[in-house]
Amino acid sequence: xxxxxxxxxxxxxxxxxxxxxxxxxxxxxxxxxxxxxxxxxxxxxxxxxxxxxxxxxxxxxxxxxxxxxxxxxxxxxxxxxxxxxxxxxxxxxxxxxxxxxxxxxxxxxxxxxxxxxxxxxxxxxxxxxxxxxxxxxxxxxxxxxxxxxxxxxxxxxxxxxxxxxxxxxxxxxxxxxxxxxxxxxxxxxxxxxxxxxxxxxxxxxxxxxxxxxxxxxxxxxxxxxxxxxxxxxxxxxxxxxxxxxxxxxxxxxxxxxxxxxxxxxxxxxxxxxxxxxxxxxxxxxxxxxxxxxxxxxxxxxxxxxxxxxxxxxxxxxxxxxxxxxxxxxxxxxxxxxxxxxxxxxxxxxxxxxxxxxxxxxxxxxxxxxxxxxxxxxxxxxxxxxxxxxxxxxxxxxxxxxxxxxxxxxxxx
Numbered sequence: 001x002x003x004x005x006x007x008x009x010x011x012x013x014x015x016x017x018x019x020x021x022x023x024x025x026x027x028x029x030x031x032x033x034x035x036x037x038x039x040x041x042x043x044x045x046x047x048x049x050x051x052x053x054x055x056x057x058x059x060x061x062x063x064x065x066x067x068x069x070x071x072x073x074x075x076x077x078x079x080x081x082x083x084x085x086x087x088x089x090x091x092x093x094x095x096x097x098x099x100x101x102x103x104x105x106x107x108x109x110x111x112x113x114x115x116x117x118x119x120x121x122x123x124x125x126x127x128x129x130x131x132x133x134x135x136x137x138x139x140x141x142x143x144x145x146x147x148x149x150x151x152x153x154x155x156x157x158x159x160x161x162x163x164x165x166x167x168x169x170x171x172x173x174x175x176x177x178x179x180x181x182x183x184x185x186x187x188x189x190x191x192x193x194x195x196x197x198x199x200x201x202x203x204x205x206x207x208x209x210x211x212x213x214x215x216x217x218x219x220x221x222x223x224x225x226x227x228x229x230x231x232x233x234x235x236x237x238x239x240x241x242x243x244x245x246x247x248x249x250x251x252x253x254x255x256x257x258x259x260x261x262x263x264x265x266x267x268x269x270x271x272x273x274x275x276x277x278x279x280x281x282x283x284x285x286x287x288x289x290x291x292x293x294x295x296x297x298x299x300x301x302x303x304x305x306x307x308x309x310x311x312x313x314x315x316x317x318x319x320x321x322x323x324x325x326x327x328x329x330x331x332x333x334x335x336x337x338x339x340x341x342x343x344x345x346x347x348x349x350x351x352x353x354x355x356x357x358x359x360x361x362x363x364x365x366x367x368x369x370x371x372x373x374x375x376x377x378x379x380x381x382x383x384x385x386x387x388x389x390x391x392x393x394x395x396x397x398x399x400x401x402x403x404x405x406x407x408x409x410x411x412x
Contacts, residue, residue, distance in 0.1 A: 003057045008033060012040045012064075019045070020074050023062035028393055035389040036062050039382045046372035047075035047223055050386050051277035053285040053365045054394070056293055061278050067223035067371065075371075080209065080274045081223040082258050083369045084350030085175070087212060087273030090283065091182045092131060092328025093298070094197050096307050100291075100299035103189050106131070106306070106327070110181075113188045120162035129167050130181045131327040132311040136163025137181065138172040138318050139247040148176065148251035149266040151193070155184045164244075165317070171325065172317035175233075175248040179270025182328065195267040205296045208282045210275030214264040222274060223371040225258045225352075231375040233319070233351060244318040271350075280367035284347065284358035288365050308346040308360075319377070334401045336378045340364075340387050341398045343405065349379045357387075366390060 005024035012019050019040045025033055032050070039045045047065035051058070067073045067081075098104035104113070106128045111118035117125070129135040140147075140157050147153050158180060164172070174181070183194035190197050195213035203210055214222065229235050236246040256263060263272055286293035287308075290301035308326045315322045324331035332338070332345040339345035339357040347357030352373030358365050368383040384400045391398035 003059060005058060005061075008062060010037070012037050014041060014043055017071060019065045021062070021064035022077070023060065023064075024058070025060040025062065026058075029060050029390070031393055032060055032386060032389040033062065035385040036064065039385065040065060044372070044374070044382055045370060046071075046226055047079070047081075048368065048370035048372075048382070049075070049079070049277040050368045051281040051366070052390050053281050055363045056285055056289055059390070059393075063276070069224060069226055075223060076221075078209070078221055078276075079223050080211075080218065080221060080276050080279075081369055081371045082225045082264070082272060082274050083280065083354040083356075084258075084271050084352060086280060086348055086350040086354050086356050086367075086369070087269055087271055088178060089280075089329050089348040089356055090198055090202070090210060090212060090273055091179050091186075091194055091269035092307065093202055093283065093287070094186050094194055095127075095131065095182050095328065096303055097197075097201055097299055098186065098189050099306070100303040104185065110185065113185055114159065116156070116159040119160055122163065122167070125163070125167045127185065128311070128327065130178070130185065132325050133171045133174050133178065133316060134168050134312070135174065135181065136165045136167045136170070136172070137161060137177050138164065138174045138244045140177060140251055143251050145251065146253045146262075148268060149253075149262045151180070151183075151267060154180050154251070158184075170317055171312060171314040171323075172244060173319055173321070173323075174270070175245070175318065176251075176268060176270045178328075179268060183267065183269045193267055194269050202283075202298055203279075206282055206286055206293055206298070208275070208279045210273055210279040210283070212269050212273045213267040214272075214274045216261075216265065218274070219261075219264065222264065226372045227257050228352070228373040228375040232373070233377075248318070275369070277367040277369050280356035280369065281365045284356050284365035284367065287346075288358040288360055288363055308344075308358075321377075332403060334403060338379065338384055338387070338401050340366075340391050341396060341402065341404045343403050349383075353380045353382055355379055355383045362391070362394060362396060364390070364394070 003026040049063040291299035345359040
């Protein structure tokens with residue numbers, strides 16, 4: 001399939017403000033552009049990017065709006081932004097490269113690779129539970145403010161800590177800790193930090209403009225993340241301080257708004273990946289392509305199938321949500337994370353609205369990232385409208401929140 005992309009250069013007026021919209025789009029996908037523009041017209045966007053690929057070919061690559069709250073700097077082709085938990089898919093991909101090479105065994109104890117982790121009754125806790133949020137370590141105990149940026153302090157604390165439940169019996173979304181647990185496994189096995197492994201083994205070979213641990217030279221093109229607090233998980237520390245979700249953030253600096261040099265430059269692989277929709281779409285295009293993109297093979301199709309196979313559909317204990325949980329990523333999980341009409345779609349969202357997904361049935365990769373966080377607990381209407389329009393442009397019926405053949409959910 002060869003797609004001819006036409007340039008996009010338009011604008012949308014919202015009150016007295018004009019938002020520039022640019023990019024490239026294939027014929028037939030104009031409804032996606034309309035949906036992208038409509039997100040701005042409704043006043044829901046500051047700046048955003050969206051990209052989709054099918055069978056390795058770009059269907060559209062759009063960006064628009066502004067990178068700053070003052071609306072002085074236009075979002076351009078090379079703008080990047082913190083996409084929050086979208087990073088979990090990148091971290092997971094690093095681990096599965098090692099699985100593919102036979103260097104990391106999903107059913108082996110974490111302590112085989114990380115001996116200190118055996119403390120406090122964790123000697124038999126398998127790698128699989130670290131990836132599917134059943135490890136019982138959803139928050140970090142006994143570390144104070146500002147320690148989340150200190151890798152060694154965090155992983156040492158996790159190694160000492162006893163699980164909050166019997167591993168494997170419950171699930172709880174490991175908001176920040178999942179990235180450290182996976183990252184330390186990658187470091188122990190490969191000798192490289194997760195950010196370095198990601199860059200050298202995946203991002204650079206696939207030309208993916210996405211970083212875990214932002215280089216200081218890229219700060220100038222990084223959009224300002226506009227945090228929403230009231231009505232979001234970031235308000236939980238005030239409203240439910242004793243709950244897991246309220247304790248998940250207590251290692252951040254006071255006043256952390258996810259724009260600080262500390263946040264951007266640290267490796268916090270569960271939440272601080274910086275990139276754009278084009279970059280994340282390329283990651284999922286590789287996964288949908290059976291581990292290969294543009295002649296570059298990252299892993300085998302069999303390993304990708306293991307990564308996206310469903311592990312459980314439990315109501316997790318941190319935020320009380322039910323996911324079709326794969327290993328490090330999710331399978332299509334409406335209403336919280338709708339990834340189109342196909343139950344076999346997989347991916348990961350980020351708090352505020354960002355998402356990356358792959359659909360092996362449609363051979364589709366999609367990503368959306370923005371800098372104006374929404375105050376919702378689901379993935380929201382902005383990405384939803386783009387996903388819906390994309391499938392319809394492909395001739396696949398799609399209605400937000402619905403799945404086709406939902407009763408026939410298949411696992412790889």
